[in-house]
Amino acid sequence: MIRLTGVVKQYVGRTSTGNAVDGIDIEVADGELVTLLGPSGCGKTTTLRLIAGLEKPNAGTITIDDQVVADPDGGVFLGAHRRPIGIVFQSYAIWPHMTVLENVMFPLRSQRPRSSKAVARTRAMEALDGVGLADFAQRPAPMLSGGQQQRVALARALVREPKVLLLDEPLSNLDAGLRDRMRDEIRAVQQRLGITTVFVTHDQDEALAVSDRVIVMDTGRIVESGLPQEIYAWPTAEFTARFLGVSNTMTGTVRSVSGDTVEISVAAGVLRCRACDGLSAGDGVSVFMRPESFRLSRRAKADTDWSGVIDFSIYQGDCWDYHVTLDSGESVKVRVYREKVGLSHGDQVYLEPDQDSALVMPESGFARRMTGEAAPRPVA
Amino acid sequence: MTAVTDAPEATPAPPPAPATRHRRRLRVEPRYLILAVAAVIVAYLAIVPLGTMAVASLQSSFLGTGPVTWTFEHYVQTFTGAGFGSLVATSFEYAIAVAAAAVVVGFGLAWLVTRTNTPAKGFARVAALVPLIIPGILNTVAWALLFSPQTGPLNGVLRAAHLPVFDIYSLLGMIFVQTTHVTPVAYLMGVAAFTSMDSSLEEAALGSGARPARVFRTITLKLVRPAILSAALLMFIQTISTFEVPQLLGVPNHIFVFVSRMYEAIQSFPADYGTVAVIGIFVLFLAAVGLTVSRWVVRRSPTQTVTGKGFRPKVTDLGRWRWLGFAAFALFFVVTVVLPLAMLLWSSLLPTYSPPSVQALKTVSFKNYSTLFSSPSLLASVKNTAITALLAGVIVTVLTAIVAYITIKTKIRGRFLLDGLATVPIAVPSIVLGVGVLYWYLVAPLPFHLYGSLAILVIAFVTIGLPYGMRYIGPGLAQISDELEEAASASGAGWFHAFRRIYVPLLMPSLLAAFLYTTIVAFREISAAIFLYSQNTEVMSVQIYNLWSSGDYPVVAALGILMVVLLTIVVAIVRLIGGRVGLTEAR
Numbered sequence: 001m002i003r004l005t006g007v008v009k010q011y012v013g014r015t016s017t018g019n020a021v022d023g024i025d026i027e028v029a030d031g032e033l034v035t036l037l038g039p040s041g042c043g044k045t046t047t048l049r050l051i052a053g054l055e056k057p058n059a060g061t062i063t064i065d066d067q068v069v070a071d072p073d074g075g076v077f078l079g080a081h082r083r084p085i086g087i088v089f090q091s092y093a094i095w096p097h098m099t100v101l102e103n104v105m106f107p108l109r110s111q112r113p114r115s116s117k118a119v120a121r122t123r124a125m126e127a128l129d130g131v132g133l134a135d136f137a138q139r140p141a142p143m144l145s146g147g148q149q150q151r152v153a154l155a156r157a158l159v160r161e162p163k164v165l166l167l168d169e170p171l172s173n174l175d176a177g178l179r180d181r182m183r184d185e186i187r188a189v190q191q192r193l194g195i196t197t198v199f200v201t202h203d204q205d206e207a208l209a210v211s212d213r214v215i216v217m218d219t220g221r222i223v224e225s226g227l228p229q230e231i232y233a234w235p236t237a238e239f240t241a242r243f244l245g246v247s248n249t250m251t252g253t254v255r256s257v258s259g260d261t262v263e264i265s266v267a268a269g270v271l272r273c274r275a276c277d278g279l280s281a282g283d284g285v286s287v288f289m290r291p292e293s294f295r296l297s298r299r300a301k302a303d304t305d306w307s308g309v310i311d312f313s314i315y316q317g318d319c320w321d322y323h324v325t326l327d328s329g330e331s332v333k334v335r336v337y338r339e340k341v342g343l344s345h346g347d348q349v350y351l352e353p354d355q356d357s358a359l360v361m362p363e364s365g366f367a368r369r370m371t372g373e374a375a376p377r378p379v380a
Numbered sequence: 381m382t383a384v385t386d387a388p389e390a391t392p393a394p395p396p397a398p399a400t401r402h403r404r405r406l407r408v409e410p411r412y413l414i415l416a417v418a419a420v421i422v423a424y425l426a427i428v429p430l431g432t433m434a435v436a437s438l439q440s441s442f443l444g445t446g447p448v449t450w451t452f453e454h455y456v457q458t459f460t461g462a463g464f465g466s467l468v469a470t471s472f473e474y475a476i477a478v479a480a481a482a483v484v485v486g487f488g489l490a491w492l493v494t495r496t497n498t499p500a501k502g503f504a505r506v507a508a509l510v511p512l513i514i515p516g517i518l519n520t521v522a523w524a525l526l527f528s529p530q531t532g533p534l535n536g537v538l539r540a541a542h543l544p545v546f547d548i549y550s551l552l553g554m555i556f557v558q559t560t561h562v563t564p565v566a567y568l569m570g571v572a573a574f575t576s577m578d579s580s581l582e583e584a585a586l587g588s589g590a591r592p593a594r595v596f597r598t599i600t601l602k603l604v605r606p607a608i609l610s611a612a613l614l615m616f617i618q619t620i621s622t623f624e625v626p627q628l629l630g631v632p633n634h635i636f637v638f639v640s641r642m643y644e645a646i647q648s649f650p651a652d653y654g655t656v657a658v659i660g661i662f663v664l665f666l667a668a669v670g671l672t673v674s675r676w677v678v679r680r681s682p683t684q685t686v687t688g689k690g691f692r693p694k695v696t697d698l699g700r701w702r703w704l705g706f707a708a709f710a711l712f713f714v715v716t717v718v719l720p721l722a723m724l725l726w727s728s729l730l731p732t733y734s735p736p737s738v739q740a741l742k743t744v745s746f747k748n749y750s751t752l753f754s755s756p757s758l759l760a761s762v763k764n765t766a767i768t769a770l771l772a773g774v775i776v777t778v779l780t781a782i783v784a785y786i787t788i789k790t791k792i793r794g795r796f797l798l799d800g801l802a803t804v805p806i807a808v809p810s811i812v813l814g815v816g817v818l819y820w821y822l823v824a825p826l827p828f829h830l831y832g833s834l835a836i837l838v839i840a841f842v843t844i845g846l847p848y849g850m851r852y853i854g855p856g857l858a859q860i861s862d863e864l865e866e867a868a869s870a871s872g873a874g875w876f877h878a879f880r881r882i883y884v885p886l887l888m889p890s891l892l893a894a895f896l897y898t899t900i901v902a903f904r905e906i907s908a909a910i911f912l913y914s915q916n917t918e919v920m921s922v923q924i925y926n927l928w929s930s931g932d933y934p935v936v937a938a939l940g941i942l943m944v945v946l947l948t949i950v951v952a953i954v955r956l957i958g959g960r961v962g963l964t965e966a967r
Contacts, residue, residue: 080869093863107871
């Protein structure tokens with residue numbers, strides 16, 4: 001288990017001083033894979049480096065497996081080499097002067113107590129076997145492809161069976177196909193070993209795919225945290241919604257609230273959504289809609305459909321992305337699956353918004369869930 | 381990725397509130413002990429001779445018998461004295477010309493070797509290193525003989541071709557000889573710069589449609605520009621503080637630069653230590669400005685180019701031109717090695733000097749060598765040189781590796797000061813350093829006497845070698861990504877283990893270069909040694925100087941050849957080890 005309490009990491013820049021990590025609390029349960037998700041500069045990598053012991057916190061405590069590893073007030077700080085961790089860097093950091101096997105043997109030959117050469121060799125070969133690189137053991141490390149280096153880095157991180165696995169954007173240097181395969185591999189290995197893992201990424205698809213839980217970060221703070229499907233379907237902060245690709249944003253006004261339904265009027269028409277606490281008629285709200293939460297047709301099916309014209313379309317293989325200019329002047333992105341022909345510029349279309357998947361938020365946004373308050377989130 | 385890694389200087393925690401301070405455990409890690417010891421040694425070596433020089437410049441009579449008063453009179457006399465302006469002009473003209481020529485030739489050859497398919501690279505690599513084994517004083521003597529106005533064989537050739545003879549005893553002659561002497565250093569720095577450069581940056585330019593010539597101009601040259609400037613400044617400073625060329629080639633025609641003026645002042649009776657110190661401090665000021673500029677340039681350029689990701693230097697296909705590259709090497713080799721060595725060899729085989737001719741060939745013998753090997757004092761000098769040079773090389777390599785680590789990889793306060801201290805000796809002309817070290821150990825309140833021991837020579841050589849060690853190891857270290865150490869740390873390796881297993885092997889080329897160069901510098905060093913030797917601690921260079929002064933050219937040549945042979949052995953050994961470790965070109 002990893003626990004961070006009130007952790008602060010200050011940075012002193014040439015022009016400004018601030019907190020890269022600004023008082024965060026995180027708990028990662030045994031065997032859990034938690035993703036730190038956020039844009040560049042949000043503090044996620046610094047958080048990972050704090051857990052690893054590569055940075056010293058300015059305040060707060062960090063505990064790994066009930067052992068306090070950092071507590072500036074108590075004068076406790078264990079360096080990375082004294083923490084039970086394995087880490088995979090974005091650049092992989094494979095030592096170029098060693099062979100693949102030597103790279104993977106290194107942790108076993110460095111730890112206290114040190115493994116014998118024979119034992120280290122056997123276990124390193126097992127670890128390499130686990131990532132499918134046993135045949136490459138004697139290769140000089142720089143002569144591997146990116147994906148292979150990545151696997152070596154993973155084997156090296158896991159070889160001494162650490163309590164905690166830390167992954168710093170491990171997939172971002174790989175090409176797309178390989179990235180998916182490595183992602184699945186990492187998840188499979190993590191589940192097989194049941195190892196507590198922190199995964200840092202700026203890629204939402206990665207985060208949703210591998211995580212037990214996602215923590216969204218921005219400017220050194222936690223925005224919200226939850227199950228991937230919760231975060232995806234019902235983000236409670238505008239930042240999360242935008243970051244997770246809810247690309248259609250509209251402003252509107254609450255017309256009526258009745259039971260578990262709320263009616264919102266937006267420029268294009270009326271939208272019926274599930275009700276959230278704390279809304280009443282006349283409130284200004286922001287409405288977020290995913291591209292896939294519209295049903296698109298060539299003919300109007302109901303009066304409430306929004307009409308518009310195709311601006312341009314993007315073919316994605318498994319889906320089409322249509323950019324539609326509504327009669328009201330707004331432009332929305334609509335994603336349609338399982339369509340073979342596709343529409344083109346100027347085609348008249350009608351959109352039926354999927355009532356359940358629209359997100360409604362007061363313009364000020366909800367209170368953050370990190371505080372532990374129950375989020376005003378509809379239960380599906 | 382995050383704000384912290386973007387910020388150039390993430391500093392450790394601010395001091396905790398007083399109430400909690402007493403609870404902080406004070407555990408001194410061995411790491412900090414090692415770092416502290418190295419820092420203290422470097423500070424001592426760098427400051428003491430400088431301090432002695434400063435004191436000497438401000439005292440009415442340094443080490444004199446009369447009463448000592450503090451005064452600026454040496455400064456006033458020196459700066460307002462007749463000829464100071466032309467002294468500065470001549471010194472600059474000389475040093476700038478040498479720096480420019482050495483960097484152009486050195487980096488050009490380095491590029492050919494590291495980044496092109498110039499043929500016979502193995503030969504080229506060795507050929508460019510070989511000039512390092514010829515001490516400056518031998519090089520100077522050899523060229524003085526080659527271009528001797530009456531009997532020089534090269535002037536003989538010029539005369540035969542009805543061309544004007546070349547006057548080696550001129551500013552141009554000084555520039556030429558000093559350039560042949562320092563270019564190999566520029567070459568080594570160039571090799572380091574080109575080897576560590578990420579060639580995908582060049583490939584990106586090629587892929588952008590730029591022709592190879594344009595890529596070279598706009599990408600390659602720009603990327604090595606910090607290294608070029610750094611090398612040029614080093615050449616400039618080294619030239620300004622090198623003794624033998626201005627002394628042997630300039631002084632006979634009354635062409636004076638800083639160093640020869642200082643030597644003249646020290647040779648005069650009574651010795652004018654004040655003037656020596658004033659000019660020394662002036663040169664120190666110039667060097668400080670140069671180093672500040674160099675630091676500024678390097679800081680503004682990206683340095684971390686070797687990452688953990690695949691690192692593969694690529695080579696450019698020169699096509700038919702590659703034979704021209706080979707020719708450039710051959711010419712360089714002839715000028716810097718073949719001609720001087722041939723001249724020395726020829727002289728060493730004759731009972732008395734005469735230009736090469738069939739007649740002279742009949743008098744060839746090994747008499748000078750048998751004289752050499754039957755003289756206990758000459759053999760003792762060989763032993764002394766070997767001991768002091770190797771010891772200095774080892775000490776400098778270890779010290780500078782630690783200091784470079786502190787200044788580049790840690791955020792310890794005062795690290796920039798330490799870097800400055802380790803680079804300071806570069807600005808101290810060896811002559812001044814020699815005088816400073818000598819007088820410090822004459823007046824130092826120490827329980828033992830170092831004067832007259834080999835230790836004092838080692839101290840001087842280590843001090844002289846420090847900045848060069850830093851110049852080799854610093855850039856090499858800066859190019860190793862921090863993540864490589866962090867990965868070791870996260871693998872459970874303590875600092876010392878990580879340093880030994882990650883930095884030492886990755887740095888091995890730089891470490892070997894630092895060791896090699898310091899040893900060779902110490903082998904060849906004369907300007908400081910001439911003040912520090914005593915009857916039983918003469919080194920080879922001092923012997924050569926003494927024999928040269930007494931006009932015994934043939935034995936000078938024989939001893940010189942022996943010195944070259946010994947240096948060749950050192951270089952060969954290091955090359956042999958060097959081939960097995962460190963980054964090798966990926967195929």
